[in-house]
Amino acid sequence: MKGTKTTALVLAVLLIAAEGNVAKYNHVAKLYFDDISPSIGKDVSPKWNLGQTATVNDYVDNTISMLVPFMQENGLDPMFLPDIVEGFEVRLLLITYSAWLKLQNGSMTGLVNVSRFEDQLVNYFAKMLRVKVQLQFSDLEFNYDYLVKVMNIGPTGRIVGSLDRFRIVADILIDFNNDEIHLQQFSLTDVGRLRVALRGNVLTDWLVNPVIRVFTTLFNGIIMWTVESTIRNVAQSAITDINSAIREVINQIESYNY
Numbered sequence: 001m002k003g004t005k006t007t008a009l010v011l012a013v014l015l016i017a018a019e020g021n022v023a024k025y026n027h028v029a030k031l032y033f034d035d036i037s038p039s040i041g042k043d044v045s046p047k048w049n050l051g052q053t054a055t056v057n058d059y060v061d062n063t064i065s066m067l068v069p070f071m072q073e074n075g076l077d078p079m080f081l082p083d084i085v086e087g088f089e090v091r092l093l094l095i096t097y098s099a100w101l102k103l104q105n106g107s108m109t110g111l112v113n114v115s116r117f118e119d120q121l122v123n124y125f126a127k128m129l130r131v132k133v134q135l136q137f138s139d140l141e142f143n144y145d146y147l148v149k150v151m152n153i154g155p156t157g158r159i160v161g162s163l164d165r166f167r168i169v170a171d172i173l174i175d176f177n178n179d180e181i182h183l184q185q186f187s188l189t190d191v192g193r194l195r196v197a198l199r200g201n202v203l204t205d206w207l208v209n210p211v212i213r214v215f216t217t218l219f220n221g222i223i224m225w226t227v228e229s230t231i232r233n234v235a236q237s238a239i240t241d242i243n244s245a246i247r248e249v250i251n252q253i254e255s256y257n258y
Contacts, residue, residue, distance in 0.1 A: 052124045060120045060133075067135075068112045074234050081106030081142070082226055088214045090150060092206050099150030101214050103159070108227060110140030110163075117167050129174040130184075138165045142223065148203065148211055155207075157200025159215055165192040166224075168231065172239075179246060181239050188228040194219060 071077045083104040090097050117136040122129060142161035147154060171185035196212045203211060 054122055055119045056122055056131075057116065057120055060116050064114060064116060064135075067114055070238075071111050071114075074238075076231060076234060077109055077111040079108045079111065079227065079230060081108060081144070081223060084218055084222060086214055086218055088210055090206060090210045097150055099148065099210070101211060102147040102149070103144040103215070103218070104147075106142070106144040106223075108140060108142050111137050111231075113138045113140070127176040129176070131172040131174065133170040133172065134167065135170075136165055136167045140164075140166070142219065144215075146198075146211070146215075148207060150207070153204075153207075155201045155203055157198055157203075159211075160197045160199060161215065161219055162195045162197070163192055166190060166227075168228075170235065180243050181246075183232075183236050183239055186228075186232045186235065188224065188231075191220075191224060 083102070083106070085100060085102045087098065087100045090099050115136050115138070117134045120134060121132040123132075124130075140163040142163065144159045145156070146159045147156045166188055167190045168186065168188050170183065173182045173184050174180075175182065194216060196215055198208065198211070
């Protein structure tokens with residue numbers, strides 16, 4: 001992965017410095033966290049009350065732009081979405097007809113519109129640094145080519161979903177005991193309001209609402225599941241690569257002592 005070795009070298013130095021200066025001396029750790037934020041221990045949920053806890057909002061605000069090239073280089077913006085075929089029923093003149101909707105050539109854009117959401121917490125305890133990352137993505141757009149088939153009618157066009165926001169919460173553990181990073185938890189939360197527009201061929205009135213309902217159901221199911229799992233997999237892959245590179249860098253550093 002691009003930049004992994006450089007990132008690993010920086011993290012390896014930080015791990016070694018942090019282990020030497022934070023883990024061994026409580027008064028140094030307290031000073032370190034006081035310097036990060038004056039709000040230590042305030043409004044922190046019980047599960048974050050072990051050890052030293054701090055917010056790192058300013059640091060996240062100043063470095064969050066680094067996520068944009070990472071997402072672009074790793075296929076997150078634009079993100080390609082899977083083809084989907086879904087059956088449904090429509091009712092016309094008291095008669096129910098079987099139909100299906102095919103979605104293809106799908107993509108999502110907008111992950112580059114990222115900002116911090118609420119406080120970003122760090123907690124140090126038992127030679128482990130736990131980081132809670134909460135990010136919001138706004139002004140997202142989902143595009144699909146569609147084909148509807150019912151009663152020998154097969155209109156095609158473009159379906160566009162606009163989403164005002166969604167948020168992700170990631171719980172990351174940096175373990176100084178073995179110099180590794182672990183993704184403890186990752187979830188997509190608070191999906192905002194979806195707006196759907198049909199472009200291209202104009203659907204007959206009795207087809208518009210059923211098609212939008214089917215797309216909305218698919219959006220809340222497989223489409224958002226795909227978005228969440230894709231982001232999680234990229235994050236986990238990056239952490240795995242960084243762990244491997246960190247171990248290699250640390251081995252090289254340690255070899256100079258012999």
